[in-house]
Amino acid sequence: MEDGAVDRSEGFGERLLGLLLDRAQLMPPQLIAPLIAEEVATIGGRDVSILLQDYAQEVLVALPGRKLRVSQAQPIADSCAGRAFARVEVVEVKQADGIRMYLPLLDGSDKVGVMALTLDAVGDDDRRLLRRLATLVADLLVTKDAYTDQFFLARRREPMSVPAEIQWSLLPPLSMSVPQVAVAGMLEPAYRVAGDSFDYALNDSILHATVIDAMGHGLDAATAATIAIGAYRHARRAFISLPEKYAFMDNAISQQFGPDHFVTAQLMHINIATGELELVNAGHPAPLLIRDGQVVQQLESATTLPIGLGGELPPIKEHTLQQGDRVLCYTDGIIEERVEGGEPFGEERLIACVNRLGKEPSQGVRADLRRLSHTLKKQRGGRTSDDATLFMIEWHGGSADHLAELD
Template sequence: MSEGFGERLLGQLLDRAHEMPPQLLAPLVAEEVHRIGGRDVSILLQCYEQVELVPLPGRGLTVGEAVPIDGSRAGEAFLRLAAVEDEQDDGVRMYLPLLDGSDEVGVMALTLDTVEDDDRRLLRRLAGLVADMVVTKGAYTDQFFRTRRRQPMSLAAEIQWSLLPPMSMNNPQVSVAGILEPAYAVAGDSLDYALNDDILHLAIIDAMGHGLNASVLATVAVGAYRHARRADVGLAELYAFMDRAIDEQFGPDQFVTAQMMRLDVGTGHLQWVNAGHPAALLIRGDRVVRVLENPGTLPVGFGGAEPLISSMDLQQGDRLMFYTDGLVEEHRPGQEQFGEERMIDIIEQVGPTTQGVQHMARNLSHALKRERGGTTSDDATIFLVEWRGGTADHLAMLDL
């Protein structure tokens, strides 16, 4: 079977990827683009606050200023998860989202004299390969992490970010997306999820206290959650394992509030344990239709509590919003707390203006921060889940 020109280019990149050192990603991508007649190549990575796209430095790349996600063509591609073409005097400036699986890394920008369908197809595949390489090569270097930072990061936040899974995932059955504030000083908030066959597992936690101690407490809680989850136990056993781990390590004076969830992505059946955490919200048709205020369980770490498991069946298109108390407890000196009611009003304003849960999580977090006067004195985390149902089996079928 003969290879076309585009297939050969992508094949060369794949052939070299496994042994290529991270610093050669930039010149190799630039060379690939130049071979198809492109120029002025930039790789823009999302900053930790999800506010800007920051150019990655490297030989062969065009490095300018960071660009805002809101109001820029690069940001449009990032938010729409689709290529954007900008007609200019010297050609067509293309912006392609960098998707690692379905987690969005950033945007690749380049200029071509003209753009045809073959160019679009090749560049879409190249952007996917570049995103995968940024993620895999990022495990071997600090360069990509440094690029994404727009201000100094605390040690506690460094630990927390190293724990986190990809902050978004999207497939035909379910989408998830999260955001943590303050991005460079988060300490006790954390989350984790995994899609194992047809079951989406999720935990969101808020460790008591602030700073490094809260970060260490959260680290143990997330580690215990993963350990129990990977042993494929039910929610009751999972809670008991986390509870015992925190109690034995830190004693009864320190604890973690948490919610642990299991969602069957085929049927929409939801089970959850609320361990002293703010109740999740059910969003249907851009309206908050229910606060999931079922009987609660003691926070993780008090030792020996019997967990109460709640359940319900979702409708296709339903969204669940999990959050930590920093979102609603923020207040200015002498004033009342922000509160759940005001938060729900903003959710119902922001929801109709967004596309997908990643866009909604980001815009909602930023809108809530503005409404709180631009301050986040405590950790404030949002995690959204949208259930679509159906099956993804068609993605395993090859079109020949």
């Protein structure tokens, strides 16, 4: 190579990852697994498993496929694969025949699952190459998921209702994390949810978020939620204010259903650079502000009528977050569930549970919210007779500009 020339020769790692990239466009979904197994074999790996999170966020289930090792479901709360998934870290376990590696599969910052494989020995070059391979595998799984039912069927652990299918197809990724802000959401009951939903988008420095609860159950509730989220996205993309978003959604629901249906909602803007939060409440329980793991207040705001009932334009309530603050939104299915003795679960029990779990080391927003959701369900006697949704935002502030700069 001449002096001063740029080296564009292909190295081993580029050839390995490039094969996936070169074939990705035309690759049928069912051939992704065999190709991944072949790629791992080129670096001496074997017994490859692709583990995907089930819809209830309780276990990781093995994706079936030619040349893949299909094992039993691995609990997220208590397994090596679960630790790699929850903590977003590579886990290595020494075995008699080598080292078993568990690599988190991330689509952006949303956790898809875990790739597991066995190597005789592991060096830094192996770790670097496999981390990059896992990232590419996650992107392929998410892309090809739009073309097949194969991944959905692997993740589904029990029959799912039609309204629940509608709601899951409507959701954004369950989590997102950038240096300034992170979000995560949970829907229960995962296989029978109907009228609850959430949505968010990060547009420049503003995080837009909403949590909704459509009245009723079944297809009527799912239809109302679909219209409400569709109207919200349309209004959000028109860059209008929170009160105007409320009015647009209100008009969409009232035109479709008349006075017979309504949707409670919370609408928020968060400036991820400054922590300034704008809040509009339409008949929803007030969000909880969590600081240093403890609930410090309810974020009250003037409440207008639920969406669809023709309420007046709601006033905006402003709050200022501190770095590390979390905002927890929830639907009334969390606090209105009846516990032993027939009384509602209530806000006091919810806050006590948040505070108790907040004393434990954090594993990140997604893992902490999943743990909270499962703990709350256990405290409610395992019952979720109404939709019960949790949505959490964690604000850090600062800038991410350094990520766009090459070292």
